[in-house]
Amino acid sequence: MNSGSQAMRHIFITGGASGIGRAVAVYFGARGWFVTVTDVNVTGLQDTLGLIEGGFKYSHQLDVRDRDAWDVALESAATAAGGRIDVMFNNAGIGTGGALSDLTKDEIDACLDINLRGVLYGGQAAYPYLQRTAPGSALVNTASAAGITGGSGMSVYSATKFAVRGIAESLDAEWAPEGIKVSSICPSFIETPLLDGTGHHGENEQIRTRVLEAGLEITPVEEVAKTVWDAVHGDDLHYLVGKTAKKLNFAKRWMPGRVRKQQRDAAGLLGGN
Structure with missing residues (x-):
């Protein structure tokens, strides 16, 4: 690292081994930022590093459920970047779907621990670093359109994403x-590996298949990366990504009864209770 990197802005990204985290790392790296990517998937982290332009990048294995590990990772990343962290991007998360009665305790706990505790731990641990680079430092949390309204089979996941929006407001x-x-x-539905999952152990059909059959849009992941850039440089509280999220937000605000009916009808088509 050269001496000029001392003033270089630095973004710390969780869930950086694939999907949204990887796209954000590449986007910020291409714009001259020092980028730290973290994840439990070390191989994926190395793949992400290979896609980031320039030499100002760093990776660290991190399980966001481990509060002590947060302090180690942040100190290590700040040292690598010349002593500063300007942006914490709390992005690590997992998708969990299915009827609440069908989910196992482990599935519920994993979703709560990663999607909710991980966000709280990240904000708490990053706070002193963001203090030092303020004003202009930022915490950006990945919520979801599932945090705008809940649907059948989404109780645990929606609970975490509603909470993430609430954390941002607080x-x-x-x-x-x-x-x-x-x-x-x-x-909303973003082109990431999460779409290739099934939601939970009792499902065989991919989430991607259900999304496409419902006629919903799948948004390119690069659009999310641009939105994170806008969040860092803008002054809004919640940023909607994709046509589906924007339409849902509008409908939930102005036509809540219709949204409720649509969710109930959808549950009936899918065999929900």
């Missing part, structure tokens, strides 16, 4: 006096 108020921006991004 910390926006809490940290505003110090000049730290806080926001959430709310993607």
Whole structure:
């Protein structure tokens, strides 16, 4: 690293081994930022590093459920980047779907621990670093269109994503006096490996198949990366990504009864209770 990197802005990304985290790493790296990517998947991290332009990049294995590991990872990344962290992108998450009665305890706990505890731990651990680079530092959390309205088979996942939006609203108020921006991004269905999963152990059909059969849009992951850039440089609280998320947000605000009926009808078509 050269001495000029001391003033280089630095983004710390969780869930950086694939999908949204990888796209954000590539996007910020191409714009001259120092990029740290973290994940439990070390092989995926190395693949992400290979896609980032320039030499200002770093990776660290991190399980976001481990609060002590957060402190180690952040200190290591800050040292690699010349002592600073300007943006924490709390992105690590898993998808969990299916009727609540069918989910196992392990499936429920994993979703809560990664999608919710991980976000809280990340914000708490990153706070002193963001203080030092404020004003202009930022915490960006990945929520979801599932945090705008809940649907059948989405109870646990929606609970975490509603919570992530609430965390952003709380910390926006809490940290505003110090000049730290806080926001959430709310993607709908994004072209990532999560779509190739089934949601939970009792399902055989891929999420992607169900999305396409429902006639819903799958948004390119690069659109999410641009939205994170906008969140870091803008001043909104929640950022919607993709036509589906924007339509759903509009309908939930102005036609909540219709949204409720649509969700109930969809549950009936899928065999829900």
